[in-house]
Structure formats: C-alpha cells, structure tokens
Amino acid sequence: MAWEADVLSVLKENSISLVVYLPDTALGGIIEAVEDDDWFTAVNVAREEEAIGVLSGGWLGHQRGALLVQSSGLANTLNAIGSLSKPARIPFLGLVSRRGDLGEFNLAQVPFGYNMPALLDTMGIRNHSLAETDTVARDVDMAAKSAFSTEEPYVVMLESTLIGAKDEY
Amino acid sequence: MNTDTPADQYECTARLLSITPDAAIVSNLGVASYVLAGVEDRARNFYQWGSMGSTTPIGLGLALALDDPVTVLDGDGSMVMSLGALATVADQNPPNLTVVVWDNGQYGTTGGQPSASRTVDFAAVARDVGLAATHVSTTDDFEAAYADAVASDEATVVVCDVEPVDPDERPPFDFAHIKWRFRDAVAPSE
Numbered sequence: 355m356a357w358e359a360d361v362l363s364v365l366k367e368n369s370i371s372l373v374v375y376l377p378d379t380a381l382g383g384i385i386e387a388v389e390d391d392d393w394f395t396a397v398n399v400a401r402e403e404e405a406i407g408v409l410s411g412g413w414l415g416h417q418r419g420a421l422l423v424q425s426s427g428l429a430n431t432l433n434a435i436g437s438l439s440k441p442a443r444i445p446f447l448g449l450v451s452r453r454g455d456l457g458e459f460n461l462a463q464v465p466f467g468y469n470m471p472a473l474l475d476t477m478g479i480r481n482h483s484l485a486e487t488d489t490v491a492r493d494v495d496m497a498a499k500s501a502f503s504t505e506e507p508y509v510v511m512l513e514s515t516l517i518g519a520k521d522e523y
Numbered sequence: 524m525n526t527d528t529p530a531d532q533y534e535c536t537a538r539l540l541s542i543t544p545d546a547a548i549v550s551n552l553g554v555a556s557y558v559l560a561g562v563e564d565r566a567r568n569f570y571q572w573g574s575m576g577s578t579t580p581i582g583l584g585l586a587l588a589l590d591d592p593v594t595v596l597d598g599d600g601s602m603v604m605s606l607g608a609l610a611t612v613a614d615q616n617p618p619n620l621t622v623v624v625w626d627n628g629q630y631g632t633t634g635g636q637p638s639a640s641r642t643v644d645f646a647a648v649a650r651d652v653g654l655a656a657t658h659v660s661t662t663d664d665f666e667a668a669y670a671d672a673v674a675s676d677e678a679t680v681v682v683c684d685v686e687p688v689d690p691d692e693r694p695p696f697d698f699a700h701i702k703w704r705f706r707d708a709v710a711p712s713e
Contacts, residue, residue, distance in 0.1 A: 372587070395587050397615060399580070400607035407577035407608075411549070411584020414569060414705055419584075437573025442698035 358383040360491035368498040372412040372419035374405040380451035380517035402427035406434035409446040420447040429466040448509035457519025481509040525662035529684035550596040551578040553632030561692030566708035570694040576605035586620035599626040599640035613653040620678040627687040649680040656680040
C-alpha cells in the first residue's frame with residue numbers, strides 16, 4: 355500500500371476530490387481507499403468514455419478530478435478527450451494502469467496498451483511513464499500541478515514494473 | 524394551451540428556462556444546443572460541439588459538484604449511444620439533476636436519418652435502472668413534467684417527443700470561451 359498511500363496524499367494535497375473509475379486490480383487499493391473516504395466523491399462509471407464527461411462536469415463546477423482506469427479503458431475515452439477535453443481545455447489527472455508492455459501475456463492488451471503513449475502524443479495529450487515506486491509521490495504531484503495549471507489533461511502511466519504484471523502464463 | 528403532438532422543442536426550451544432561470548444547463552451537440560442558443564444564449568449554458576454520448580455524464584459531474592439545479596438537454600441519438608450512463612446516474616442519484624431527452628426520432632445534424640428511438644422506450648430504460656422517469660408528448664405536458672422533476676428530491680429523466688426542427692441559430696464556437704463563461708457563472712458548492 356506504500357505507493358498507493360503516496361497517490362492518495364497527492365490527490366488530497368492537490369484538492370482532487372472527484373475520482374472517476376472503472377474497477378481494476380492494480381488500482382484497487384487506491385479505489386477502495388477513495389470509496390471509504392468521505393472527503394472524496396467516487397463515481398464508478400459503466401464505460402470509461404462517461405468518465406471524461408463526469409470529470410468535465412466536475413471541472414465546470416469547480417471540482418478537480420482524477421481518472422483511474424486501465425490502458426484498455428483509456429482507449430474507450432479517446433473521442434471524448436479529443437472532442438471535449440482538448441478543445442475546451444478541461445483538465446483531469448489520469449492514473450492509468452498500463453497493460454501491453456513488459457510481461458504482458460494477452461495480445462488483446464497490446465495494440466492500445468503498448469502504443470498508448472504514442473496515441474496520446476499524437477493527440478497532444480501529455481503523458482509520463484511511472485516505472486518505479488520511489489518517484490510516485492513526486493511525479494504524480496507534478497503531473498497534477500501541470501494538468502490543473504495549464505487546464506489540459508495529463509496522463510500518468512503506471513507501468514507493470516510498478517504495479518506488477520498479471521501472471522497468467 | 525399547447526397540446527399538439529409531438530411537442531415544440533423551442534417552446535419547451537423556453538418554458539424550461541422560465542421554470543429554472545438559474546439552472547446550469549448542458550446541451551447535446553446539434554439540435555439541442557442550436558435550439559437552446561436560439562432561445563437564450565446564457566452564461567450558464569454549456570454547449571457540446573462534439574463528444575457525442577457525453578452530455579448526460581457531464582451533467583452528472585456538474586450535479587455532484589454544484590448545489591444549483593442542473594439540467595441536461597440530451598438527444599435520442601446521443602442517449603442511444605450512452606444508455607449505460609443512465610445506470611451511473613442512478614447509482615449516484617444527485618437530487619439536483621434533471622435529464623431531458625428530446626426525442627425527435629432522428630439524427631438531426633447528420634441528415635435526419637432515423638434513430639433507434641423508434642424501438643427504445645427511454646423512460647422505461649431509466650426506470651429499469653432505478654431512476655424516476657416520465658415520458659411526455661405535448662408542450663404543456665412537458666412543462667408540468669419538468670416542473671415536477673426539478674422539484675423532486677431525486678435525479679429524474681423527462682423524455683419528450685418533439686417535432687424535428689432545423690435551426691439556423693448556432694452557439695458560440697469557441698470551446699474554451701464557453702467553458703470560462705460557464706465556470707465564472709456558477710459558484711462551487713460549500
């Protein structure tokens with residue numbers, strides 16, 4: 355729970371009180387803690403594209419938000435990010451468990467997961483890979499500050515070296 | 524009295540604004556936004572120019588963040604695309620949220636092709652996921668149903684059959700300007 359606790363502290367320090375997610379094993383510790391803490395508003399969406407809408411509505415209502423999904427789920431958000439977040443300059447902090455790279459066993463996770471940083475770069479959505487636990491607090495904090503000061507999304511990819519690869523060989 | 528079927532979307536939008544002049548309104552891309560801008564281009568309107576299917580989720584996020592009444596003006600095509608969002612709305616059930624679905628039976632901004640709304644009972648879907656919902660077909664019935672929805676203490680869906688229209692009006696094109704204008708006009712909840 356060490357790095358997850360760092361993320362929770364960073365969310366609070368940056369006044370990010372709206373957390374929109376789809377359940378995920380790697381992000382489960384953060385999601386459970388957020389659900390158990392009344393300081394947060396937690397929204398479990400049915401499909402990830404909804405999350406961009408909910409986060410955008412929150413920002414319009416002066417509430418900062420974070421998106422917690424898998425990289426496959428982030429693929430479900432791309433039209434909303436491209437046609438709402440980006441042109442309207444509506445920020446959120448993305449915390450995305452990245453599949454498809456080191457240790458991936460499932461080809462279905464590869465096309466979007468492995469290529470997600472390139473896809474985000476192509477759309478002009480800044481992103482950063484986080485591969486080690488000791489820089490989680492620093493890097494997530496900096497990503498949050500950059501997202502909300504520039505009013506554009508910033509996505510942090512939590513790599514398999516940090517969150518662990520799913521082992522189903 | 525206006526009991527013609529289907530309802531007049533312009534007149535319904537005007538009456539809606541009379542009932543909730545201070546509501547924060549999120550309008551779907553295309554006809555819903557064009558009509559709203561034509562009736563009154565106000566700072567508390569957040570128009571969509573893209574992100575089809577996201578209108579109701581935006582309203583949900585707004586309703587969770589604000590104490591003010593929040594009204595979504597969605598369309599049948601967008602709602603068919605995002606029926607699952609109704610489950611998320613039901614799960615959160617913010618009392619200050621009213622979701623209006625203008626059902627003109629067609630994709631109004633892509634040439635008027637028929638939508639699946641012919642076979643979808645939106646109010647029944649909303650009720651099945653746990654939301655309060657009504658279905659109306661005249662302007663007068665819409666006015667009454669909307670007033671009830673706003674007064675209720677739960678998130679409510681109002682489905683209104685409307686005559687297709689082809690508006691000339693357009694909202695401002697500058698996304699970031701609309702965002703800033705809207706944010707400046709609404710105050711965060713305490």
